[in-house]
Amino acid sequence: MNKIIISGFGGQGVLSLGKFISYSAIEQNLNTSWLPSYGPEMRGGTANCSVIYSHEDIAAPVIDHPDILIVFNEPSLDKFENSVKAGGTIIINSDIVHKKTTRKDVKFFEIPVDTLAAEINKRGANVYMLGVLLPLFGDISEECAIHAVEHVFESKPKVIPSNIECLKAGIEYMKKLLK
């Protein structure tokens, strides 16, 4: 089971990254839940979503201590960093977040995902981040993530190839970091 919180400004694709993870989990025949923040939280403040995937049935869709926190702006780091499970992982989009975590008991990755994705597709940062996550997850295959991307962009088939390229680049990037 993985419990993931993704947080950033509205419009950064925070909610859709969560959906990509959930769709990938379905392709992998796992159970999943996706719970967004909604309402005034979305306007001006931070948008976030809680994503869980598991071999078991998912009980609570709310997450008190995420295994993985993905942060797209500084307020989100302040808000959630203390909730991350000891031994968990914090990933920041270092194109936007210039702070480091104060936690000593978590794995910390600074990834300039906007810059990296822009080399392939300016709007591919989310899918690039999905790629970054796959080696960390270890239990969702590249093939399933590709199916998820194809599914989400079903109505815009033109953008599928460049997004798959972003996905693959993200996977390679993270594999190198983990070596």
Next chain:
Amino acid sequence: MKKLWKGNEAIAEAAVAAGCRYFFGYPITPQNEIPEYMSWRLYEVGGAFIQAESEVSAINMVYGAAAAGARAMTSSSSPGVSLKQEGISYIAAAELPCVIVNMMRSGPGLGGIQASQGDYFQATKGGGHGDYHCIVYAPSTVQEFVDIMYNAFDVADEYRNPVMIIGDGMLGQMMEPAEIPPMKDVTKMYEKYHKDEWATCGHSDGKARIINSLRIEPDENEEFTLRLYKKYEEIAKKETKVEEYRMDDAEYVFVAYGSVARICKAAIVELREQGIKAGLIRPITLYPYPSATIEKAARRDSVKKFVTVEMSMGQMVEDVRLAVNGLKPVEFYGRCGGNVMMPADLVKYIKEGK
């Protein structure tokens, strides 16, 4: 094949599959995806969607469509459902089938838009005036929303009584994999429930049909109300639904419904890992209430106490106390205002009693 569905959209598609062809509503967060979905989907299946000028109009349009024999529904969230109560009472008194969805947000008043369970009293104890009840379901997953909605029109038609399905902002907004069952045949449903015998469809055998809720003679109204309550007895016998989770050896029994029941399940897993035997009774129907299941648990020697958990200041806890009837202590844990308890809060409560 299972697809990722948002709660609100899944319940809308399940209604269409169940034969719902008419939707009347007025926008309110956090249920807007239901009317949004219906606004285009119903036209694909030959139905109609109307955004009414108010909730009062919307429920009365449901009243009219139901009287004409159609499968009709409305959905709203707490303040909007308050506005519908007069119409719901009329529909119950006219013995018409319909489905009402309430994706609860926090009250009182306009309150907030985050998840809440503050409308339990309203849903189960009347809401509108007079001696009547809706049949009330409280699903806890997106798939259960689908399954309950898929059957809701049949239950409503079978008893000619309004059915209410209550969820909350969390269940409405979240996405989970779910499978929508195949489309029901609307004409067959009309025949199955003999609507040709009573519907005011305007072109029957020429005899007048009256659908009304006015019974001005006390004897007539008493006779009617007694018959209504006979119907509720039958509904209680046949339609009560409840889930028992890890209750075999439970010492601490949570009672919770909807999204909160899921949080209890997560807490139970954690408590059992720590050697504390906890279980859950999850009412799926809130009216009729599964009092017998709770009473049976209260009679077990192994059960030490009940803890009712709600996103309110304690409403269902009253029905739990009635069912337990003093046999065991009944405690209450709640959050309100749109805040949600975490599994760890419940673990702490059981371990430390606070």
